[in-house]
Amino acid sequence: MNEDINRRLREAAEAHRPDRARMLARVERGMAGPAVRHRARPFARSGTRVVLAGLAAGGILTTGGLAVAAIVATPPPKPTVTTPTTLPPAVSSPPPKSAHPTPVVPPPATTPGSARPTPSATATSPSPTAGESRNGPLRSAGSLDAKSTVYWTQSNLALKTTQPLTSLTIEIRIVQTGGTKNTGTWQTLPGDDFTVTVQEAGGALVYRWVLKPGLTVPAGNHEFAAQFNNGAGVRKATGDGYRVDAQGSGGSASVRGGFVPTR
Structure with a gap:
């Protein structure tokens, strides 16, 4: 709401152009009016009124100008910029290393007199070729x-x-x-x-x-x-x-x- 009012006042101030010639003409017409002969004070009072009116108008114009200048001079509020938070790239953790890796157990050696040594072939052994x-x-x-x-x-x-x-x-x-x-x-x-x-x-x-x-x-x-x-x-x-x-x-x-x- 405040931003909208400020914007409208700023636009009105920029569009306003005081008509100085018209204001001076009005002052001159007031001063050139018929003088009252039988009473001198009313003239002075009228002149005083004109002067006071001029001063009041000038004060109003000055105050309005200052207000408009203050509005124009007031910079618009800066928009709030939200800086995106950059997260560090995810790093995949390597698989934990075993503290005690499983050793590779070599096949047992065949010793003379062994009743059942490790066989060297299985049921899927290749077809016989030598001496077939x-x-x-x-x-x-x-x-x-x-x-x-x-x-x-x-x-x-x-x-x-x-x-x-x-x-x-x-x-x-x-x-x-x-x-x-x-x-x-x-x-x-x-x-x-x-x-x-x-x-x-x-x-x-x-x-x-x-x-x-x-x-x-x-x-x-x-x-x-x-x-x-x-x-x-x-x-x-x-x-x-x-x-x-x-x-x-x-x-x-x-x-x-x-x-x-x-x-």
């Missing part, structure tokens, strides 16, 4: 595990079947070279699905897996391993071998072969 044998739905390959040493050996049999098997017998023969002793077996299929035996016969350690009746081996890649101590001296796998006999929906199939060093 094929028959019907079966494909097989034998190799010496890379963890084998001069004191201990693991002989691996990789077996692939393209059909489910309702009957499966696997036999691995390890030639007795003097001091060769069984230390265990391993397979990717459930151990409870097989009857596993190890015995000496005909100058060899014979490892045998027989699938229990009523169970089925699914199609895919599987692995079986025979583990043993080598005994004295450097041992070679020249006379070692395996045989696989299986039965599936397409009939019976058999594969056999030896064990090829991996290095």
Whole structure:
């Protein structure tokens, strides 16, 4: 409301132009009026009145001018400028570092006489290639595990079947070279699905897996391993071998072969 009144007064003051000529003419007309002869004082009184009227008009004009000048001279109120508060950019906190990072545990080393060392293959191992044998739905390959040493050996049999098997017998023969002793077996299929035996016969350690009746081996890649101590001296796998006999929906199939060093 105050800002609107100030604006209107300022505009009226700027638009006002006093007519000085008209004001002087009115003063002259008042002074040139007929004099009263029979009384001198009224003339003086009239002149005095004119002078007083002039002074009053001048005072009014002066006061109005000062008021208008004061209004014009008064600067308009400055608009309130709200300065936006600039917030610092958000900084994402890095994830907290663990005070005790989980160490990477290396795989346990294979030691002679271990009954179940860490296997080097899984059920998704690649199809056998070195020394490969094929028959019907079966494909097989034998190799010496890379963890084998001069004191201990693991002989691996990789077996692939393209059909489910309702009957499966696997036999691995390890030639007795003097001091060769069984230390265990391993397979990717459930151990409870097989009857596993190890015995000496005909100058060899014979490892045998027989699938229990009523169970089925699914199609895919599987692995079986025979583990043993080598005994004295450097041992070679020249006379070692395996045989696989299986039965599936397409009939019976058999594969056999030896064990090829991996290095």
